[in-house]
Amino acid sequence: MSSFHDEDPASGGISSTAWHPPPPPQIAVPKVEVTQELLKALPKTDLHCHLDGSMRLKTILELAEQQKVKLPAGTEDGLAKAIHMGEVCNSLEDYLVAFDVTCSVLQTEEALYRAAYELAIDAAAENVKYIEVRYAPVLHQQHGLKLTTIVDSVLEGLRTAKHETRIKYGVILCGIRHMDPQTSVRLAELCVAYKNRGVVGFDLAGAEANFPAKEHRQAFQLILKNNVNCTAHAGEAYGPESISQALHYLGAHRIGHGVRLREDGDLLNYVNDHRIPIECCPSSNVQTGAVSEMKAHPLKFYFDYGLRVTINTDNRLITNTTVTNEYLIAYQQLRLSLEDITTVMVSGFKSAFLPFREKQDLLRAVNHEIEETLKAFERRALTPVKQTG
Numbered sequence: 001m002s003s004f005h006d007e008d009p010a011s012g013g014i015s016s017t018a019w020h021p022p023p024p025p026q027i028a029v030p031k032v033e034v035t036q037e038l039l040k041a042l043p044k045t046d047l048h049c050h051l052d053g054s055m056r057l058k059t060i061l062e063l064a065e066q067q068k069v070k071l072p073a074g075t076e077d078g079l080a081k082a083i084h085m086g087e088v089c090n091s092l093e094d095y096l097v098a099f100d101v102t103c104s105v106l107q108t109e110e111a112l113y114r115a116a117y118e119l120a121i122d123a124a125a126e127n128v129k130y131i132e133v134r135y136a137p138v139l140h141q142q143h144g145l146k147l148t149t150i151v152d153s154v155l156e157g158l159r160t161a162k163h164e165t166r167i168k169y170g171v172i173l174c175g176i177r178h179m180d181p182q183t184s185v186r187l188a189e190l191c192v193a194y195k196n197r198g199v200v201g202f203d204l205a206g207a208e209a210n211f212p213a214k215e216h217r218q219a220f221q222l223i224l225k226n227n228v229n230c231t232a233h234a235g236e237a238y239g240p241e242s243i244s245q246a247l248h249y250l251g252a253h254r255i256g257h258g259v260r261l262r263e264d265g266d267l268l269n270y271v272n273d274h275r276i277p278i279e280c281c282p283s284s285n286v287q288t289g290a291v292s293e294m295k296a297h298p299l300k301f302y303f304d305y306g307l308r309v310t311i312n313t314d315n316r317l318i319t320n321t322t323v324t325n326e327y328l329i330a331y332q333q334l335r336l337s338l339e340d341i342t343t344v345m346v347s348g349f350k351s352a353f354l355p356f357r358e359k360q361d362l363l364r365a366v367n368h369e370i371e372e373t374l375k376a377f378e379r380r381a382l383t384p385v386k387q388t389g
Contacts, residue, residue, distance in 0.1 A: 030378040045348030048279035051135035053315025063105035086320030107143045109153040116157030124165035134172035155198040170200030177206035184219035200353040201229035208238035213245040220250040229353040240264035277351035284314035310348040
């Protein structure tokens with residue numbers, strides 16, 4: 001299993017000194033059965049998770065009733081079908097229907113607070129220790145909410161969940177590719193203002209085709225000048241040149257999805273050499289058609305080649321998934337071993353937009369928890385079952 005000591009500083013690891021003592025022995029991963037129960041018990045991150053794609057069906061229905069918003073269906077089952085929940089979509093338009101539905105009820109302070117709170121509660125329930133929640137504030141202004149009010153409402157919801165569950169969180173604000181680049185600049189200014197106040201990064205989301213990342217470089221220049229973290233959706237619905245622009249025009253510290261990276265070996269090696277994390281979202285990539293089927297997903301190849309990959313949900317509601325489920329898919333369908341899985345879990349914490357000291361402390365605790373959890377499941381497997389009767 002990977003530990004927080006395992007990377008040299010020059011390679012982009014978390015150690016900040018020129019010399020450090022030899023790493024401790026690697027934790028031996030016991031031979032235990034990989035089950036959903038085990039994966040749920042292990043500590044995890046969710047670094048690529050959209051607020052408006054991760055609501056509860058029941059909450060959407062209740063908010064719609066309170067706000068007098070007309071939905072395409074009035075029951076949970078009907079609504080699930082209407083938003084193509086967990087279904088492979090025939091087109092991007094089919095996929096985006098869900099966001100029209102969720103955003104229609106996310107136009108009040110109370111709704112934003114509730115959605116953020118419930119998302120963090122749901123994540124904590126599957127032992128996600130750290131979550132980064134992303135959204136575009138401009139999509140929540142249909143009723144005239146101020147951008148600051150929107151950000152404050154989401155942060156308050158996450159803060160309340162943290163007090164109840166101890167889950168750590170960060171918020172990533174998103175610019176949208178198809179919108180006026182000056183809107184991205186406004187959002188970047190908002191992001192800078194909330195630096196060290198719960199907002200940990202900036203993202204560029206939206207349709208890649210015909211909306212190149214370089215058009216939004218002014219916003220990212222502001223972000224980088226203020227030493228704020230940034231990521232970008234790239235290489236999901238467009239080729240590796242989209243990833244190249246995200247890195248070289250925007251200065252992205254991580255890449256969202258990146259499934260097309262494998263088409264450019266030189267760029268792939270650049271990403272690997274510079275330890276740029278890939279925010280993999282396997283089920284979402286199948287649902288949107290970014291990959292043709294799960295076995296075609298590049299996550300295993302990326303991992304075997306040495307890239308720093310992380311596993312994430314993208315949209316918990318729309319894709320009908322959890323982080324636990326994504327890891328189970330990685331094990332069952334993408335053939336990652338238990339040792340591979342624990343390494344990816346640790347990579348999630350290494351890739352988090354957290355300050356170095358806080359990340360270091362968290363990684364120590366996470367490595368210890370992984371070791372103790374695996375030992376506990378191993379002991380349980382070796383304990384004879386008492387016969388009754």
